Amino acid sequence: MSDLVPPPPRSHLTAPGEMVLPACVTEAGPNAWFAWDEFFCGMLANPHTRRAYTRAARDFFAWLAPTGTQLPDITPGLVGRYFHQHPGSIPSRKLALAALRALFDVLVQRHVMLLNPAASVRGEKYRVIEGKTPEITVPQARSLLASIESETLIGKRDKALIAMLAYTGARVGAVARLRVRDLQDDGTQWLLRFREKGGQEREIPVRYDLQELLLQFRRAAGPVHATKDAPVFPSMAGRTGQLTHKPLSGNDIYRMLKRRLGTAGVPDRLCPHSFRVATVTDLLAQKVPLEDVQYLVGHADPRTTRLYDRRQQKVSRNIVERISI
Numbered sequence: 001m002s003d004l005v006p007p008p009p010r011s012h013l014t015a016p017g018e019m020v021l022p023a024c025v026t027e028a029g030p031n032a033w034f035a036w037d038e039f040f041c042g043m044l045a046n047p048h049t050r051r052a053y054t055r056a057a058r059d060f061f062a063w064l065a066p067t068g069t070q071l072p073d074i075t076p077g078l079v080g081r082y083f084h085q086h087p088g089s090i091p092s093r094k095l096a097l098a099a100l101r102a103l104f105d106v107l108v109q110r111h112v113m114l115l116n117p118a119a120s121v122r123g124e125k126y127r128v129i130e131g132k133t134p135e136i137t138v139p140q141a142r143s144l145l146a147s148i149e150s151e152t153l154i155g156k157r158d159k160a161l162i163a164m165l166a167y168t169g170a171r172v173g174a175v176a177r178l179r180v181r182d183l184q185d186d187g188t189q190w191l192l193r194f195r196e197k198g199g200q201e202r203e204i205p206v207r208y209d210l211q212e213l214l215l216q217f218r219r220a221a222g223p224v225h226a227t228k229d230a231p232v233f234p235s236m237a238g239r240t241g242q243l244t245h246k247p248l249s250g251n252d253i254y255r256m257l258k259r260r261l262g263t264a265g266v267p268d269r270l271c272p273h274s275f276r277v278a279t280v281t282d283l284l285a286q287k288v289p290l291e292d293v294q295y296l297v298g299h300a301d302p303r304t305t306r307l308y309d310r311r312q313q314k315v316s317r318n319i320v321e322r323i324s325i
Contacts (some may be wrong), residue, residue: 006063021033022058022061022062022065023061023065024061024064024065024069024070024071025061025071026072027070027071027114028070028072029112031110031111031112032071032107032110032112034110035103035106035107035110035112036103037111038106038110039102039103039106040053040054043106044104052099053096053098053099053102053103055097055262056095056096056099056100057103057259059096060079060082060096060100060145060147064078064082065298071107071112071113072112072113072114074104074113074117075117076117076118076120077128078117078120078121079100079117079118079121080121083096083097083121088155091103091125093123094123094124095114095122097118097121097123100118100146101116101118101119104117104118104287105114106118107118133271133274133276133277134267134269134270134271134274134277134279135274135278135281136266136270136274136275136277136278137278138278138282140266140267140270141166141278143264143265143266143277144162144261144264144266145159145162145166146261146264147260147263147264147265148162148264150216150258152241153220153221153241153242153243154236154241155218156213156217156220157217157221157233157234157243158256158260159213159217159232160210160213160214160216160217161175161248161253161256162257162260163210164192164208164210164214165272165275165276166275166278166279167206167207167209167210167273167279168192168194168204168210168279168296169275169276169279169280169297170194170231170276170297171196171273171276171298172253172254172272172296173250173251173299174194174195174196175194175233175253175272176231176247176249176250176252177194177195177227177232177247178192178194178231178232178233178249179229179230179231179232180218180225180227180228180229180230180231180232181228181229181280182194182195182232183206183214183218183232189205189206190206190211190214191203191204191205191206192204192206193207194298196298200298201293202298204296209267214232221234221243224243224244224245230245231246231248232247233247233248233253234246234247234248235247235248235252239277250272253272254271254272257270257271257272276297279293279296280293280297280299283296
C-alpha cells in the first residue's frame with residue numbers, strides 16, 4: 001500500500017523557491033500534506049494573508065527543525081518558547097501566533113495532531129490608540145497638487161490620481177484596480193465604484209474638481225481609455241511620455257508620489273495612506289458622523305476609522321507648548 005501513497009503536494013505557494021514542505025510536515029504523512037495544501041491553497045483566499053501566514057509557519061518549523069520534534073509531539077511549551085525568543089514586533093508575533101493556531105486547527109481536523117498546541121499560548125496585549133501613518137496637512141496637499149504640471153499627459157494623470165487619494169480617502173490598491181467602467185455618470189453626478197480588500201465594493205460620488213481632473217485626463221488619454229476594461233490610471237512606456245494599456249500598480253503609485261513630494265518640497269516621509277489619515281481627520285473635525293466617514297473610507301469597524309483620527313495629536317501638541325519650563 002505504501003507504493004500508492006501520493007507524493008507531498010508541491011503547488012501550495014506562488015513563490016517558485018518555496019515549493020518544499022517543512023521536514024516534519026513531510027514526515028507526518030499524507031494527512032499532513034493534505035492539511036497543509038488545504039490550509040494554504042484552499043482556505044486562505046487573500047494572497048497577502050497567504051504569504052504572511054506561510055512565512056510565519058515556515059519560520060516556526062525552521063526554528064523547530066534542529067530539535068527533531070515531530071508534529072504530534074509539539075507542545076504548548078515549545079510554541080511558547082518560540083515566541084519568547086521571536087525577534088519581531090508585538091503585531092508580528094500576534095500574526096504569527098494566529099497563523100500557527102489556524103494551521104494546527106486544520107492539522108487536528110485531519111487527525112495529524114491530537115490537540116492544537118498553540119490554542120492555549122497567550123499572546124501579548126497590544127492596544128493601538130492612534131495609527132502610525134503620518135498625516136498630510138491641507139497646506140501640504142494643496143502645495144503638492146499645485147506643483148504638478150497640467151500641460152503634459154503624465155502631469156494630468158498624476159494630478160488626477162493624487163486628487164483621488166485626497167478627495168476619496170481610497171486605499172492605493174483600490175485606486176490601482178479602477179477601470180474605466182468604474183467611473184460612471186448616473187445622469188445627475190459622476191460616481192466611482194471601488195473594489196476594496198475583503199471583496200467589498202462601494203460607490204461614492206465624485207466631487208466637481210476631481211471630476212474635472214479625471215475627465216481632462218480621460219480626454220487626453222484617448223484610445224487608451226477606449227474600452228471599459230482599460231485602467232483609469234495606466235502606466236507610461238519608459239520615458240516616452242506614451243501611455244500603455246497596463247495599470248499602475250500600488251508600488252508604482254507609491255514611487256510616483258515620492259517623486260512628486262520631492263518636487264513640491266513636501267516631506268517625503270508621507271505616503272499614499274497619508275491622504276486617508278487627512279481625509280478622516282478633516283471630516284471628523286467638521287463633525288461629520290463617524291459612520292459616514294467609516295463608509296467613505298471603507299472600514300468594516302468604526303474603531304479602525306478612529307485610529308486615523310489625528311485630532312488628539314493636535315490637542316496634545318497645543319498642551320505641550322504651554323509647559324512653562
